[in-house]
Amino acid sequence: MSGGKxxxxxxxxxxAELVRRLRIILYSVIACTxxxxxxxxxxxxxxxxxxxxxxxxxxxxxxxxMRENFLPPGVELIPVSFFAxxxxxxxxxxxxxxxxxxxxxxxxxxKFVNPALYRRERRAVLPFILSFTALFASGFAIGYVLVVPxxxxxxxxxxxxxxxxxxxxxxxxxxLVAGSLLVCGIMFTTPIYFVxxxxxxxxxxxxxxxxxxxxxxxxxxxxxxxxxxxxxxTETFLGxxxxxxxxxxxxxxxxxxxxxxxxxxx
Numbered sequence: 001m002s003g004g005k006x007x008x009x010x011x012x013x014x015x016a017e018l019v020r021r022l023r024i025i026l027y028s029v030i031a032c033t034x035x036x037x038x039x040x041x042x043x044x045x046x047x048x049x050x051x052x053x054x055x056x057x058x059x060x061x062x063x064x065x066m067r068e069n070f071l072p073p074g075v076e077l078i079p080v081s082f083f084a085x086x087x088x089x090x091x092x093x094x095x096x097x098x099x100x101x102x103x104x105x106x107x108x109x110x111k112f113v114n115p116a117l118y119r120r121e122r123r124a125v126l127p128f129i130l131s132f133t134a135l136f137a138s139g140f141a142i143g144y145v146l147v148v149p150x151x152x153x154x155x156x157x158x159x160x161x162x163x164x165x166x167x168x169x170x171x172x173x174x175x176l177v178a179g180s181l182l183v184c185g186i187m188f189t190t191p192i193y194f195v196x197x198x199x200x201x202x203x204x205x206x207x208x209x210x211x212x213x214x215x216x217x218x219x220x221x222x223x224x225x226x227x228x229x230x231x232x233x234t235e236t237f238l239g240x241x242x243x244x245x246x247x248x249x250x251x252x253x254x255x256x257x258x259x260x261x262x263x264x265x266x
Contacts, residue, residue: 021108028104033097036062037089059093063174070148070177072156077170084171095178128196132189135245139188142241143181143234151180151233179228184238187223191249198253205250205257216243 036058054060071077079085106129114122156166197203208215220239227234 018112021112025101025105025108028101029094029097031097032100033093036096036100037093059089059096062096063088063092066174066177069144070152071173072153075156075166075168077173078167080169080171084169087171088174091174091178095182128192131192135188135192136185139238140181140185142188142238143184147184147234147237148177148180150237151176154233176228180234183223183227183234187219187226187238187242188245190219190242191245191252194246194249195253195256199256205254208246208250208253215246219243219246 039058041056041058041061067077110125110129114125159166194203194208198205198208216239219242220235223235223238224232
């Protein structure tokens with residue numbers, strides 16, 4: 001990494017810079033996690049008393065909203081262990097901390113790689129960040145509105161023929177919801193990586209088009225491996241729009257191939 005000013009950094013200087021950036025990212029995640037755990041959503045203290053010293057935090061608000069939005073009628077959650085509520089609270093707080101600190105993380109990563117980038121490459125950083133954010137948010141939204149509710153309804157419906165009580169583990173419920181939402185968001189960013197590979201000359205759009213029959217099943221298998229849901233709901237509702245996005249990404253990637261193909265045609 002040259003710094004763009006003619007000064008070449010040594011390996012140890014690179015390492016020290018990387019450690020410094022990672023330390024800032026870690027501190028920001030911890031700080032945002034504590035904010036999610038402790039910051040009160042409302043200043044209304046009417047329900048606050050020595051016998052009930054709890055108040056609504058960002059994390060507890062999100063937990064209650066997830067229960068209201070995802071839990072079907074007649075279903076109850078029970079804490080299987082003494083630590084179930086604490087585990088869920090810490091898990092949700094940590095996820096919120098990572099999300100809240102993501103702008104700082106993106107900035108620190110950009111500042112670390114920025115000196116090694118050419119001017120035209122720096123101009124491509126902002127579109128990449130915006131595309132990544134938009135695709136992740138789209139996948140997360142599809143998971144929130146469609147995938148997770150349908151998955152939970154199907155899994156609960158499968159238990160009805162056996163006459164089982166609708167009592168489920170508090171920890172498993174939130175692990176399933178959080179895991180499914182993250183998988184939806186992450187898998188929706190897959191087209192960006194194909195575009196970057198084409199731009200770097202590692203892949204070609206012709207290669208992607210000819211190997212669709214291998215690429216698409218591989219993505220579906222990847223979703224099934226990463227997703228905590230054992231049914232095929234996530235693969236169905238996430239796979240179809242993902243395939244459509246990949247087809248669009250092939251068209252977008254062709255724009256980066258033409259400059260390399262033109263000199264070869266002489």
